[in-house]
Amino acid sequence: MSISMYQASVPVFVRMLGNLRAILEKGAAFAETKKIQPEVLLNSRLAPDMFALTRQVQIVTDQAKGCAARLAGVEVPKYEDNEATFAELYARLDKTIAFIQGLKPAQIDGSEDKDITLPSPRGAMQFKGQPYLLFFVYPNVFFHCTTAYNILRHNGVEVGKMDFVGKLA
DSSP states (O other): OOOOHHHHHHHHHHHHHHHHHHHHHHHHHHHHHHTOOHHHHHTOOSSTTSOOHHHHHHHHHHHHHHHHHHHHTSOOOOOOOOOOSHHHHHHHHHHHHHHHHTSOHHHHTTOTTOEEEEOOTTOOEEEEHHHIIIIIIHHHHHHHHHHHHHHHHHTTOOOOHHHHHOOOO
């Protein structure tokens, strides 16, 4: 049995974004319980040269919505990247999930060999659909989800591997 480009993208992104939302909810609850200003967690980073938690979430959503839109041949939604609270990050995740769930399998299936041009500060990057998904977007989504998880875990939020993986069906 083969897996379609839709099956390999949209459900994976929805799951990871939902898991990330649940992890952020634990972070917000931790901040409230411990009487920590939420901004402390939202602005935390693992190393001085890494992005803070808020930016990690923005990048994850940008990767997911950008990939799904490009594979489907629709315009990539633009977000302002101005989130400053947990609630605003939840809204961004929810908006991204709603967008990608609104795409139909027929829009994405068959995009394995689609030409994808990704603008970059270092110059445009050229991909075919399947390598774009598997070798560029997947690593980025998982890296930034993992980094967001690790930022919260490093700050004492009680999350574990199953929070990252999510509930098994």
